Amino acid sequence: MSQIGSFALLLALGLSAYSFLAGFLALFRRDAASARLGETARRAGIATFAAVLLAGIVLVVAAFNDDFSIAYIFHHSNRELPAAYKFAVLWSGQEGSLLFWSLLLAGYGFVLRLRYKTDQRLFAYASVIIASVQVFFLLILNFAAHPFAIMQGSLPADGTGLNPLLQYPEMVIHPPMLYLGYVGFTVPFAFALGALIMKYPGEKWIQITRRWTMVTWCFLTIGVFLGAHWAYAVLGWGGYWGWDPVENASLMPWLTGTAFLHSVMMQEKRGMLKVWNMSLIFATFLLSMLGTFLTRSGVISSVHAFAQSSIGTWFLVFIGLTLAVCTFFLIANRSHLKSEHKLESLVSRESSFLFNNLLLLVVCFTILWGTFFPILSEFVQGHKVTVGPPFFNRVAIPVAMLLLLLTAVGPLLAWRKTSVESLKRNFLFPAIGALAIGGMMILFGVRPWEDPSYFYATMAAILSALVIFTVISEFVRGGRVIAGKSHQNLIGAMIHLCHRNTRRYGGYIVHFGVALVIIGILGTPFNKEVEKEMGFGDKISIGPYTLVCQSYTQDDNPNYANEWAIINVFRGGKQITTMYPERRFYKASGQPQTLPRIYPSFREDLFLVTDVYLVYEGKNETTGKPIIKAHLNPLVPWIWIGLIIMVFGTIVALVPNAAVVQVAVPVPARTPAQVGAGD
Amino acid sequence: MISRRRISRRWLQSAALALAVIVFMGAGDDSARFKDLGHRMMCTCGCGQVLLECNHVGCQSSDKMRDELQAALDKGGSNNDDLILQGFVQEYGPTVIAAPTTTGFNRVAWIMPFVALALGIAFVVYVVRSWKNRPEPALADGITIPRGSELDEFRRRARKETDL
Numbered sequence: 001m002s003q004i005g006s007f008a009l010l011l012a013l014g015l016s017a018y019s020f021l022a023g024f025l026a027l028f029r030r031d032a033a034s035a036r037l038g039e040t041a042r043r044a045g046i047a048t049f050a051a052v053l054l055a056g057i058v059l060v061v062a063a064f065n066d067d068f069s070i071a072y073i074f075h076h077s078n079r080e081l082p083a084a085y086k087f088a089v090l091w092s093g094q095e096g097s098l099l100f101w102s103l104l105l106a107g108y109g110f111v112l113r114l115r116y117k118t119d120q121r122l123f124a125y126a127s128v129i130i131a132s133v134q135v136f137f138l139l140i141l142n143f144a145a146h147p148f149a150i151m152q153g154s155l156p157a158d159g160t161g162l163n164p165l166l167q168y169p170e171m172v173i174h175p176p177m178l179y180l181g182y183v184g185f186t187v188p189f190a191f192a193l194g195a196l197i198m199k200y201p202g203e204k205w206i207q208i209t210r211r212w213t214m215v216t217w218c219f220l221t222i223g224v225f226l227g228a229h230w231a232y233a234v235l236g237w238g239g240y241w242g243w244d245p246v247e248n249a250s251l252m253p254w255l256t257g258t259a260f261l262h263s264v265m266m267q268e269k270r271g272m273l274k275v276w277n278m279s280l281i282f283a284t285f286l287l288s289m290l291g292t293f294l295t296r297s298g299v300i301s302s303v304h305a306f307a308q309s310s311i312g313t314w315f316l317v318f319i320g321l322t323l324a325v326c327t328f329f330l331i332a333n334r335s336h337l338k339s340e341h342k343l344e345s346l347v348s349r350e351s352s353f354l355f356n357n358l359l360l361l362v363v364c365f366t367i368l369w370g371t372f373f374p375i376l377s378e379f380v381q382g383h384k385v386t387v388g389p390p391f392f393n394r395v396a397i398p399v400a401m402l403l404l405l406l407t408a409v410g411p412l413l414a415w416r417k418t419s420v421e422s423l424k425r426n427f428l429f430p431a432i433g434a435l436a437i438g439g440m441m442i443l444f445g446v447r448p449w450e451d452p453s454y455f456y457a458t459m460a461a462i463l464s465a466l467v468i469f470t471v472i473s474e475f476v477r478g479g480r481v482i483a484g485k486s487h488q489n490l491i492g493a494m495i496h497l498c499h500r501n502t503r504r505y506g507g508y509i510v511h512f513g514v515a516l517v518i519i520g521i522l523g524t525p526f527n528k529e530v531e532k533e534m535g536f537g538d539k540i541s542i543g544p545y546t547l548v549c550q551s552y553t554q555d556d557n558p559n560y561a562n563e564w565a566i567i568n569v570f571r572g573g574k575q576i577t578t579m580y581p582e583r584r585f586y587k588a589s590g591q592p593q594t595l596p597r598i599y600p601s602f603r604e605d606l607f608l609v610t611d612v613y614l615v616y617e618g619k620n621e622t623t624g625k626p627i628i629k630a631h632l633n634p635l636v637p638w639i640w641i642g643l644i645i646m647v648f649g650t651i652v653a654l655v656p657n658a659a660v661v662q663v664a665v666p667v668p669a670r671t672p673a674q675v676g677a678g679d
Numbered sequence: 680m681i682s683r684r685r686i687s688r689r690w691l692q693s694a695a696l697a698l699a700v701i702v703f704m705g706a707g708d709d710s711a712r713f714k715d716l717g718h719r720m721m722c723t724c725g726c727g728q729v730l731l732e733c734n735h736v737g738c739q740s741s742d743k744m745r746d747e748l749q750a751a752l753d754k755g756g757s758n759n760d761d762l763i764l765q766g767f768v769q770e771y772g773p774t775v776i777a778a779p780t781t782t783g784f785n786r787v788a789w790i791m792p793f794v795a796l797a798l799g800i801a802f803v804v805y806v807v808r809s810w811k812n813r814p815e816p817a818l819a820d821g822i823t824i825p826r827g828s829e830l831d832e833f834r835r836r837a838r839k840e841t842d843l
Contacts, residue, residue: 237728237732237733238732239732242728242732244727272810339810351807354803354806354807355803358796358799358802361799362792362795362796365792365795366792366795369788369792369795370788373779373788374774377779377784377785380784381783381784383772383773383774384773384774385773385774385779385780385785385788386773386774386775386776386777386778386779387778387788388721388729389718389729389777389778390718390719390777390778391777391778391779391788395789395793399792399796419831419834
């Protein structure tokens, strides 16, 4: 089995190397043979996908067959591991995740090479660039992190099992989504670099790349949020974002990718920001590589990190080479990237995109700076310092507030110039509504002047409301016009409106989702928690809830032993649910894990929904009673709802616009005027 | 009849008392200090979480550190927050503090993001100005681009006719 896998990886390396070299030669030769050579390169690229896929299948089959002769399977699987998690073994360790990365890249390359007739020359350049990235990953897989290495000594009876933290349904989805995002940015990068190298005329390459970029961005968004939800639902600390270096590594390309998706519109509509957009997509790809480097090199300690290894050096060299190539062509071909228009007004959509990009890049820089500062500190001062949540929260939150303001204002500014009357017409009622929300918060007891966290919560609420109201007003205003002309109802008219410009209105829906996410986050300063030992009938009061311990017990299965408490939840004297916070001991790895239980109070609180979050913290060894920690986390469910809306908005934006229907209107014939009549 | 001087003295005493209450209001609230200080330190068990959010099942480090923190707060007296944090740094090293301090080289950590923001704003302003001052692109003979009030009039008509 391992020999098949090893052979498949070696074959894939050979094919991708041929695809790169032959494709490279074909691009720069001008003779009759170059077309044939280019075609063989394209087919070699397609065959690479088959070879890498074979290697991936072999690794998964080895996991299902409990083939512990393969070291990777021994270290990440065991006999009693449920089937879904045996599949996830593919990406649970260093070598497997690199193979998974390579597989996804080969998959993206496969689709690109099948669609080459869209623009043969541009696709040929992109194919060569993707092949070069593929060669890099396959070199690592074959020589530095081989997933099919054989166990030394006698064959073990069982494996050490999967990390208990990964034995959760979301962990089956989170890494694939994240990798689809990371890897996916290779495609727009390849198109951008290819367009730059060949001095591609016009902006068609952006239209070709746009869908790839949006799909990739969507996957990365899902991956980031699934990671946050996993942290919330599994780790038991009641939070969802810890500014861990690996979390930061996923956020940075997301920020630059978001900036690129916005500023690329300026290049399409006005032929501006060409150098900037090239730089952004290069930075996004490099940050994806940097994230992989952070996770695997051991340079920065993180709970997410794979074991420290030597492949960090490989990534550093690759990042350095890529940076050098991108910089060279940006400088050499900069004359091709001159802007075509001038700016007429500071109050315009062009300016709002510039400031949008600025703020996104400042947040990205802050995260990058904070993530690497411990290394810099060690170099300068001789000792590391911790750069944790207090730093990132204090710096990123104010900038995020400004970004939220732009999210509300930017889409309603006109291209070139916006008049004061237009500003008043578009923003008056949303602004009044948003300020009313802030006023209501103060009326209900929030004191923004007492604490910075309350101040930011109030600001976030006002600005999120502004985003929501401006989006709704855009849909309603446009829907009313269409309803009036087509005699449809308002809802039907809004759907029709959306279909006429899916990119614009899909973008509005994404902004709506972002505002909901911010609403979910702003509840953090109002979190409550109580910890108590609970025996039979013991109670905890937290907020409007009373938690009563009905019982506590233990259980056992081949994979783990567990202890859990049965907690009845009361509100207003009435029982609303029963919750079962649990702690497990995984037998293969010998590691414990808590499993929090979460009850979102939609039925009781509607829009002010709060999560009742119970954690089995431990057990008093003397009394045998469980120690339960109860959290009340207001508004958190809106984060996950916001994600769903963002994904829906992205899907809408990907739908092609409704075709404009040409209608023939009969016009009565006129007698032509006599020449000279009326002189 | 109470003299004006006595009334003024009473007002001053009341103001001083109110000020003392406000100034020392937080000082007596040990649970708030515990929460604040617990979020300014990292757990040393390797979980990468702030002390009060360590999710490590059966963590020995966070239990010990929380007890030490509570003991330091219970000590009272001249034990202010900075001294308490300093004590933890001496025992666990500088990485126990969850964010860089504002002294020495660590100040650079805080300054750089705002420097980046200021430079970014300056760059955007420069770009906007240079775009505004850019010469007009050359056009075919006979074509003029409407400007100023003429362009505003065209925009008003277009908006009225499309009603969007």
